[in-house]
Each structure stands twice: as C-alpha cells, then as structure tokens.
Amino acid sequence: MRTDITLLHPPSYLYFREEKRKFGPISDVIPSTPIFDMYPYGFFSLATYLNKKGYRVDLYNVAARMVLDESFDVNRFVEKLDADVVGIDLHWLVHAHGALELAKKIKQERPDITIMLGGLSSTIFHREIMEKFPWVDIIALGDTTEPVVDMLLDHRSRGKSLESVPNIAYREGKNIKVNSFSYVPKDISDYSIDYHKIFSSLFHASEPFGWIPFANFIEHPIGAILLYKGCRYNCLACGGSSYTYRKYFGRRELAFKSNDAILKELSSIVDHIKIPVFLVGDIQLLGRERAEDLIRKIKSEGLQFYGLFMEFYTPPPLDLIEKLTSLDTEVYFQISPESHIEEVRRFYGRLYGNDRLKDFVKGSIKLGAKRVDLYFMVGLAKQKLEHMETFSNFIRDIYREVPENERKRIDFFISPLAPFVDPGSLAFDFPEKFGYRIRARTLAEHVELIKNSLDWREMLNYETEFMNRENIAQATYIGAKALTIMKKEQGILEEDEAEKILLKLNQSYSEDIRGKETTDLRDLYPSEPLYNLIDEKRSEVLIMAIKKSLGLE
Template sequence: MKSFDVVLLHAPSVYDFRRMDYVHYGPISDVIPSKPVFDMYPAGFFSLASYLEGRGFRVGIFNIAARMVSDQRFDPTRLLRGVDAKVFAIDLHWLVHAHGALELARIVKELKEVPVVLGGFSATYYWREILEGHPYVDAVVLGDTTEPCFHRLVEKVERGEVSRLDDVCNIAYRDSSGRIRYNGITFVPESLDDFAPNYEAVVKVMTRSGISNSLPWSGFLKHPITAVMTYRGCPFNCLGCGGSSFTYHAIFRRSKPGVKSPETLVREFREITERLKAPIFFVNDLQVLGRSFIEKLTRLLAEEKSDVEIFFEFFTPPPRDVLELYRKSGERVYLQISPESHDETVRINYGRSYTNSQLLHFVRAVKELSFERLDLYFMVGLPLQTEESVAGLGAFFEQLHREAAGILDAFVAPLAPFVDPGSPAFHMPSRYGYRILAKRLSEHRRLLLERKWQRMLNYETEWMDREAIARATYKAVLSLLDSKHKLGVVSDGYYREVRRSVLEAMSGAPPSIPDSKETLREEELYPKHSLLRYLTPKLVREIIVYKLRG
C-alpha cells in the first residue's frame, strides 16, 4: 500500500473510453500533445504538489488517463485500492473532462472513506451543480490560484476539522448536515512567485508515485515538451475562450494579471533544464506585461546559455524591436501565433485585433531575424466563417510562405469540442452569432458520449451547423495540406499519409492508422530527439535517490 497525505488524480475525458464502441474523435486534439481523451494533466499539478511538499505533506500524482491510454489492461480500481491518502483531488479544469473526472470521483468515494475534492476552471464554473448532483464530491476548490486555500483545507482534514471549513478561502463544500456552503473567491494574488513549481520536489513526487503513473501525458517520453506558466489573467476577449478577460473578471474575480517575476521564470527554466533537455514553452503573450519585462526576461535567459529549444507565443504580432529581444534569449527560439482565420474580418470579430498586413510584416521580420521556426494556428467554427470561405486558407499560407520559406509552418483545427463555459460567446451567444446547444454540466457529460466528434460540439454558428463545421474543418485541412506539399513544407510520403487519413475521416471510415492524429503527424508539431538526448545526470541521480528512499 502506497501512503500519501494528498493524491492528485487526472481522469480521461470519458470513463471508461476503452469499453465504448468505435468513437470518431476526429481532429479535436490534433494540435496539442495529448490524445483525444485529453490525457495531459494541468500544469497546476506541479505547483500544487510543490507547495504542499514544501510544507511537509507527502503528495502523489497519478495520471489515470495516461495509464489507460498506454495499457489496455490497466485497471484504475486496482491501482486506487493500493493507494492510501487523506485527500484525493481530481482536476476538472477543462470541460472536456466533465464525464471522466466525476466518474473517477465516484469510484474513489466507493473505495475510500476520505474527502474527494475537485478543482479547476470548469469545476469553479459548475461548483453548485457538482455539489448538488454528485454527493461523492465533498468540496470544490475555486479560482485560478488555489495553493494556500487547498493547503488550508488539507490541514483541516488532517486535524479532523472537516466540519469547520468556513475560514478556508476559495472553496465551496457540503457541510456535516449536507448543506452546501460557498466561501467565495477571496484569494486572487497579483504575484505568483510563491507558487512556482520546485522541480526537485516534482521529481520526488513523480518517483514516489511511479514514473509511469505520473507522466504529464502518455506520449511524454516520445515527444517531451515542458511549460513555464508566466501569468494568469488576460486582457483579450476572444469569444469562445474560458480564459478571456470577461471570464477572469466575472467568474474568477481577477481584475489584473497574476504575474511571476522574470527572476522566478528563469529559476523555473533553470530547474527544468538542469534535469531535462527538452523544449520549454513560455505560456502566454509576454507583451501583456510590457517591454521592460520582456527585456529583463530575455536578457536573463540569454545569460543561461542553454541549448534547449525555447518557445514563445503571441496573441498579437509584436513590433520588430520586441522581436529582436526575443531573438537574443537563446540559440534556438521558436515562435507561435494564432491568427485563427486567414480572413482578417473573421479574426478581428473573434477578438484578435490585427490585420493581414500586420501579420505579413511580422512573418517577414521573423525570417529576417533568423528565428528557428514560426508556427501559425488557425481555427474553424468561428462566426462569419462558411464552408466555402475556409478553403482559402491554403492560398493565404502560400502568400505568407513567400516571406518566410524554410521556417514557416501552419496548422488548422476545429474549435472543439466546446465553446468554453464563462466565455463571452457562452453567456451572450446571440450577440456573437453562436447557438449554444448545452449549458449545464450534465448536458456536456452527455455530449462527450457521442460517437462522432462533430456531435460532441456544444455550439453551432449562424453560418454553420455542426455537420457543416466538420466538413469545413476537413476542407480547410486539405487546402492547407495541399499548399504545404506544393511548397515542400511536408514530404510526399507525409502528404499521402495525411491526405488519406483526412479522406477516410470525411467518408466515415475507421482510420487505417490507429492511435494517430487525424490531420497531421505528431513529429511536425515539436522538435524530436532520442530520449537519451533529453536526460541529464542530475535527473537520473535524483530519481535513483528518491527511489531508494521510497
């Protein structure tokens, strides 16, 4: 029996997806590392584990979803029977886990007479429905930053004071009489420096839990990529985004970003690279924090003299002088931006307020400054889009490629499966050209059990119903794929394989290459090296030490 104070669990989107008949998941997870059952747990697992470990609690991480993906014979119930903890915590961050997270909570409660806690953005939004309809969930941790509040909750459990939670911040819970209580979201820090992960503690937790049990997602060892969360909050209002300014204000009570200092971000960067020589993604557009912040961070990164690939993302194209700062941050710097649509009218309407001319100038500057690569991400399912209009994506890519041949790539995926709860479009659909087909958590749980990905969508637009969104997605994919092949961005073999995959999907045939992304191949998304290239002596030593300590 493995014993912990706190166990963090990550569920698949649907439990148990392995027992379902064939499901056509389509391209819903094609442009992210995880599988279609979304087996990647939130980055908050690392910060929560670090915070609790630093205060003397013994933490375990068990990625149930990843184990189920990797091993058809894996029995989650058997694993849970062999794990003892004072608190089991399950993420319901992304709404796509609405089915799996709650089913896993039910299983845990049947096996263990201990508190079961949910947390994350979607749990925060649906806290009342969760507590009213799911008696096996004892509490929901609320908001975007919960480490001290969850720590206080665990202390209460340890002292046997679970009936006295009225002074615990950011929670809703069921008291001893069965009444539902809501303490509100009162902890919304502006500095996140105290909540950065400690990667020695992360290695300890993962080793103690078992590396195979605690991988961030099932394919992590094949295509590892790490992330540094730079801030929480956003000034933009992209219509379908549950991390929009509207949502942060209305749901999470955040009026300004919670920020990590450049020094803290570089410390995280250093702690990761000392252990794993994998690409590092700095999450969010640092332009939000101002030029001086970027200048300091990129200078400190340059002083690290690391040879790992560094990824930065942008919400709007930065000016050339800011790009010059980013270029100095490392030897191999990758950039990403999501124009969402090749039609600037669609883009601006959705919440990305820049023109094609601005994007073109940005692409040209990226090439001139010799960045390693620039990836563009487009989306289908936006207001004003039609089946016919999305087919112009390939020609637009060819126009941009003329300015940045050799470093430019692009990807397209549907807005899937959900318009996020709390987003502007979810709350005011008719204003923005949407029709929302599911509002309650229970309705989204039912959608996740559909057999075709387009039937999982919780929305339509005034211009396209769900079937039209699916057809438009495949048209956009083929348009872009044809242009990429024409320009030599993808090989003949890659082109034939992916085109066949897309045509099979359009015809409704099961994929001839199972367990694969439908509209691209994973190696196109991120740099790939042998596993030995990623490992460091420090990581190996720490794993051995913590394995021996148990």
C-alpha cells in the first residue's frame, strides 16, 4: 500500500559493497558498522507522531539491509518504492554521500516521489543542498520536525502552498524558498516514542525486519530514550554543543520531556520489547529535582529492566550514584574523559580533573554499578603522540582505585575522532583558535572525501596542530593495544578474544565490515540476542516477526 511517507536510512557510502575499504576503528565504540547503519532516534519519534496523526508511515534501514543481505538490490528496492514522500536522514555528516546518492537514484527512477532530507547536518548545509543537489525537493530544518512534517504532508495532500509551513527549505518552480525558522519547542513530551506501537506496526510491513535500528540489533539489541535535546557544554568538535544548537538550530535552552513521558517511553521498551535501555544524555542536566523525581517514579512503577546504560558528561556526585544504583536492575555507567591528560581534556571542554574521575569510578563500583566504562578519544586539540606513553600507567592507576576482585567491572575504550569534526562545532567554525586544520568545509567536499577515501585515515576532515592523520591513527592503535592487553590481564576479555583483536591491530586496518577492529562488540554493550530475551506471552508481535524473519514459520 502506498505510504504517505517512507523514512529511509542510507549507508555512509552507497557503493561500499563494490569496493574494498580499510574501515579501521571509525565506528568501534558505537553499535553501527563502519558504514554507519544506525539511524537517528528521531526516526522513531517521527514515525510514532505521524502514525498517531493517521498517516501511513514506513521505515526502512537501507544501510542495515545492505550489510545483512548480499542479495539486497538497492535499484530494485527503489523501483518498488511506493510512497508519496521519501524522508532520508542527513543528521550525521558521515551520511553525506549515501543520503544524496540514494536521493538522486530515487529521483531518477521515481520522479513521482517527493524527496525530503532532515537532520542536523542537512539543516546546517540546507542552502548548499538546495543549490547544488537539485534532486532534493524539501529539507526539514531544526532539531524537532514532527509537527513540521505533519503540516507539510497535510498541505501537500490538500494542494495548499507550503509558505506557511515553518522550518522548511523547498523548491517552488525554479526558486528556492526558505521559510521562517520559528519552531523550536521547549517541551518535547509530545514527541515521545511508543516503542510497542511502532514496532507492532512496522513488523506488519512486508519485511518484518526492514526497520531494524542497526545491523547488529538482533544479536545485540538495545533501545534508546532521549532525555532532552540540546546541551549545556561546548566540547570543541561536537555538533550537538550549546554553541551549535544556539547558532544553527535556534535553540537557546534545553528542550525537556516530562518525567511521565520518559516513563511511558521506558515502559514501552521494557514491558514489551524487553531489551536493555540506553538513556541518551546526562541525567544531571535534568536538574536535581527532576532527576530525583524520575528515579523515584521509575522505582514506584516497578519497571523490570534488562540492563540500564547511562552516560555522564561530568562525574556525578556520590548521592546521585547511590540513587541510580539502587534501581532494581544492572546499571552501567559511561563517561568520556577523552584524554588522560587533564589539560587536553579541559581544553576540549570536559571540565574536570583526574581526582574527580577516580572518585567517580571508585564510588560507582563501591555503590554497586554493574560496570563503569571510560571512553578516550584521539584527535583532540593539544593532544600529542607522546601522550600515549603514559596512557597505560593512567589506566593502571584507575584500576588501583578498586579492590582487585572488582577490577573486571571497569572497562576502557579508545577511538579516533572520526571521520569528521562535526560541522557547526567550535572546532569547525574556528579551527585556528582551537588547534585544528579543517580539510573540507562544504558539503560537496565531504561527499568527495567519503567517496574517494579507501582508507579511513584519508577520510578524516581534520588534522590538529600537533598530530597529522597518520599520528592520529598511530596513537589510536597504541592506545587500543594497551587497553586490549590490560583487559586480558583483568579477565575482561578472554585470551582468544584479546589475541584476535591484537592480531587485527598488528595487521592494521581491517576490511571486515561486521567486526570491530579495536574492541569486541560483546564487550561494548553486554546483551543477549533478541531471541533469548523474549517472553512469548508478552511479546507476541516480536516473537512472530523474529520467527518469520528466521524462516521458522
């Protein structure tokens, strides 16, 4: 049946299956493979909202299908598309080639379909897209586009002019129009996701798993709840920083969901889908009162979690840790000090020292966190290759903070800042001031970088004052080897897993698209395959779809 809108997620490079590439560790600390097959959270909230409004919505992860199914033919898929509007995400800049190339293919084959882009990167580059890529018809601008797309679909179906629809760039004949950027909501409770409803409706589509959020989802499922939009920090290379939101998305303050809305969203995952949950955003930014109220409500609802992952931008106080670890589930904490060198960390925008970090790790382990993960990054301003010489000692210092038999509960990851310093970030807009050299500025230049880089190091859109791209790769691999050896010593990685990783690191630059290069996916997000987590009685829709996809019925 023809949909009102079909949302499509592209791979970063549309032709990745046709040539060998050295993917490297560019996606090693996220669930995606190196073609970035995970779509943004906004896809589910847009689909939930439009479904509620009565639109026929479909959602298809083209990237994941291409990874999982060699026989999946993009051209045939495009020919068969049955939609009035196709919405393609260009949220993360790494999808620049895939999004624009997929859009072009659809326009060539199916000129009857209106092509819309959306997401933060397409907002930043909306003028360039409309000027240089004529096959894109509309761009939804800003960080919250649910009511905008609703209005747009409604106006189109009634043949009404689009001039009163806020937050869009579009074509009218040969003219490019950019409407007022006036929709920047402070409350986003209305855009919460009903995972149960959305999963149920998507499972009934022709391909029950066409929508999966990322290729590894069936084996390593995890759901996400966004706590708010915006940020109060200004990490230099981040396109989700306070500076970027203010300058490019008109957001001067955070947009919150009510705690009841968060709770509903949580229960739609844990009651029905039964997978671990990642709370996206630092709960501390909710403010003390709101955060404590949320924890109280989670407890009084008696939600039965399957593991709860939380990230902190700064080490939280011990009493907050205590409240979080008292939840009736295994709680995993994540923090990104980025560098073990305090000066580098602070300059990047993480304003805390090593003593605070150690207290946080020690306190979390003592108070019962299942695990504390620390994330480090290479490619920071002021960072030098020789800093890696003291990296192992720093990790050992952290381990010494906790009793030997608890050390398995601390985990470490390192990755390069890759492939791009985000457009619209402070480092992108003021590179000299912040110690960066930016190699590509326009969207078209980034498309070329993605297309022409057979090796991940070539794709980086930056170098720093102290490190060129080769140094960035070297430092990443030195750090990854050190961590792998220490994880083996602590028993976090089995001997054979560690040896496999070390072998990959020694051979350098893996071409394996499903495996991680510097870490093990099971180490990243401990979870069980979806099939094992399902309680037949309560997730009939899910079990049916899994069986169908596995050919069991």
